[in-house]
Amino acid sequence: MTVTQPQRASGAGTESLVDMAWDPITRIVGSLGIYTKIDFNQRVVAECHSTSSIFRGYSIFMRGKDPRDAHFITSRICGICGDNHATCSCYTQNMAYKVKPPAIGEWIVNLGEAAEYMFDHNIFQENLVGVDYCEKMVAETNPGVLEQANRTDAPNAGAHGYRTIGDIMRALNPFTGDHYREALQVSRMTREMFCLMEGRHVHPSTLYPGGVGTVATVQLMTDYMSRLMRYVEFMKKVVPMHDDLFNFFYQALPGYEMVGNRRIMLGCWGSFQDPEHCNFEYKDMTDWGRKMYVTPGIVVDGKLVTTDLVRINLGIRILLGSSYYQDWEGQEMFVTEDPLGNPVDKRHPWNQHTNPQPQKRDLDGNYSWVMSPRWFDGKDYLALDTGGGPLARLWSTALAGLVDIGYVQSTGRSVKINLPKTALKGPVELEWHIPQWSNTLERNRARTYFQAYAAACALHFAEQALGEIRAGRTKTWEKFDVPKDSIGCGFTEAVRGVLSHHMVIRDGKIANYHPYPPTPWNASPRDSFGTPGPYEDAVQGQPIFEENDREHFKGIDIMRTVRSFDPCLPCGVHMYLGNGKKLEMLHSPTQTAGIE
Template identity: 75%
Template sequence: MSTQAKREGSPQQPPQLVEMSWDPMTRIVGSLGIYTKIDFKNRRIAEAYSTSHIFRGYSLFMQGKDPRDAHFITSRICGICGDNHATCSVYTQNMAYGVKPPALGEWIINLGEAAEYMFDHNIFQENLVGVDFCEQMVKETNPHVLELANKTAAPHAAEHGYKTIGDIMRSLNPFTGEFYREALHVSRYTREAFCLMEGRHVHPSTLYPGGTGTTATIQIFTDYLVRLMKYVEWMKKVVPMHDDLFDFWYEALPGYEMVGQRRILLGCWGSWQNPDVCDYDYRTMDKWGRAMYVTPGVIVDGELVTTSLVDINLGIRILLGSSYYEDWQNERTFVDRDPLGNPIDKRHPWNQTTIPKPQKRDFSDKYSWTMSPRWYDKRAGDYLALDTGGGPIARLWSTALAGLVNMGGLIEATGHSVKIRLPKSVSKPEVEFEWKIPKWSNAIERNRARTYFQAYSAAAALHFIDKALAELHAGHTKTWSDFTVPKEAIGCGFHEAVRGVLSHHMVIENGKIANYHPYPPTPWNGSVRDIYGTPGPYEDAVQNTPIFEENGPEAFKGIDIMRAVRSFDPCLPCGVHMYLGEGKELQTVLSPTFGINS
């Protein structure tokens, strides 16, 4: 989707500030708008506002539904990462029902989610955000950089086959670039791998609380493995190629580390359950959370503050600020205390009441349908605007610092890095990649982490497939456990959607859903200024970003702004949904010519 900039002079502002907007910004779903005031004299972004134009009321129309339908309904929140929602909803239901799936069922879900990460990160990195670094884009925005790229040898040319950085950029050109076209093919077989495990992409047909309906056979895992090894081979080319490309930008444009840079405030809710530890009991959630194959954590200024899912859960606050909603402070409280006796805040998702209040956009007051999720850091009494960095950078950072993950020699968290080992494949030898904690949380490092997490997902899938086959060989073929829905219960699920943190919170009363709130990465990353005036991550990452584009105001494309925002892998469906209030009554009239019309 093309992005058009709207240029407006602003008589209320000093002459050096020019208002520009990019709306839509994303290349996948177009309800994200970025509105800026640019200081061209000093070549920086003075102000930035993130907007989302459509309200989606999932938290409202989930009320009164059968809890067993929750994962089917919430998977429709998004047509891109719907399986992540289904998985997180199943985790939530498992807790509420007190059910533990068989180990084989968990390995199948893990394999499905690994395939989703491989598929989605691949298509975004190579076919969407990669376009921002392609030859044609660089030619239009930084021709001197392209000239240098054509003269710069690629350090890892032997691994990926492109002699110069310019050759890499040409390979990324949409539809004509070799690498761009290869990536489209890769997206096909990774989606096939997902469907082998969960039946259908992107709304799983075999995923249920208590496990999965997938029929586990040697053949189905073999078919998955064939596709997985193709991906392993592909990643041995992709990682060194992207390292060459991203390292070049630091060399070509000194100071480029400032693009999209913000304070290191990262959140990761963990991914891939370990069935040997996970029982979905809230009271043991700390233990099984730390056993996940991606370690949950909150990172503040480079420090790993917690790896406790209980702490993470208790710290979630939903603030309003500049969003189009009424406060719910005077509404009912659904949950006073968690199962461990900890008090639950009124602004926690378990207690949220969604009260939409549509109004005219005003950047000095209310300007978006996206709320402002924050994490309360009780050490300093701060409400932190955590970001996910598009998902991978937070996942790798948290896992690296925690040092808990060790997957049979395939993945090792060292305390300062993550080592990823990929075995010998058809034409390439065994390799080891090491993602090292970077100096910055910025656009380049978010994109780099995405590539490394693709390799991480492939290595994790190799581990999961070994575990699944071991279950089959031991005669453990059960994939699902029976359960009953209690009259009263609460549940919460924590997972990583492709783009980052995902949580679902549910309250059951009289056997029906009384309250349900899904919080995916979009409202965290795309949130607006909260009641304390703190900007959301997109806004924060764009504000004060320097301008390196060579074009002046009249031909300005905003490529540095786009790279900053797109490094978060923006996708707006999860942030907003459509809601029609009490609904509309269908009227039937009799047409004398054509019979019944409605």
């Protein structure tokens, strides 16, 4: 953290603001920096800017490549959610090649992606975000809250085994807390589940357009299910434990609901295809999109605007605003109409050009390598966020009321999750209710519930896959031809939210390719209209509850808010070396001694 001398804000009267920056944000991957002005007199964050300091160039060097390599290349965008990129790229290629994978192939992909959700959300929630609420952190930032936690009985103690809220906080202490250590073991198990289906974590070795290379056997499903049931048992404890912890913060700190709170503007692109309905053809995308086991949707002010993937696709706009790029005004339009004849905007990913323009950071001008994706509803350019992924997914699915598979049901106002009997516990029904706020605590709470949701969906997928295997339908891949000219788009949910890939093929090669993961949506800077990005909006204006004075201020409430989005900057920015310059560094023998 860096701190500068107080500066008087324009129109602030006698109030003074203190510049404070956290750069880089720790416990995440990437180069995210949060720059704030804090009013310690009013105990509020007066201003916030979200920055990213590195650029890479996937949208540039994908050009001219063989389209069949797209999923292998784009998987390397990120070392955390690479499989989500590979999956989305295969969806994009399936559309472009007009190929429909066999049903067992899709069930295997769903099982792999469910394992990834379970793995990543578990390790982030328990071992990274959980540290923000552990005994050691609360003792350093809100000792009064810790005293109250030690005196407060946990309402769900019978379900999770911790008598007081203070006991839960101690269980989250890094390396010493028993829940922290147990979660590390669970993360290993979920990674094994992923590898059973997709071969390698996190860059799949068995995922292809047209299906998968995984050999479908009863033993494969048995190995997966044995681990899944242990995870299901784990979630029966975790959900009520986190409910107790997050509800306590509302109780202990009146007004804490405003930490990280922003207008409800959530985007979800849907996840888990139903092979009975999904043929990956654009003309049918509205219908098969609504058959996903996580329903795509845009929620504004608590209302479901649309569940139509075609409308969602056509509404995407890439604005530059405060980012380090030249505009592509006047450059080639690759796609003027979609396959249904709808006009495609020049600011749509199909038509985007990436023109990097490195420059010095200027918080009053351009200050980030992240662009500003927005969704145009016909009137406004909405700065949608993903709620860290799970909040948008559960909210959209709940309101749509389209999912009912026994293990999970969406009711129009909630999502019910039915976990079957396990070795030590009987069946449990969990219910996530649509919250009043889109804030820090509810993003974290949704992450816990979605782990259980992914596990319940995986139970269904495994049963369907076993049905295919027992019926002798074990072909996992369908042949295809790469057309000379085509376009494709893929939609799914990366761990931390919306993920789309858009590809244009000309003369059998990639002419344009743009992946848009959740990070640019969440971490975007102020756009061309001056609208802050979601990180900025959620932090800016939030109250400060930390008990430390300015000299010892840790910014825990700010960090909790930013981390509640599950930030992961590699997906937002990529590497740049200028005009093909060769970089060399000369070392003397003493300088290189000991370097391997």
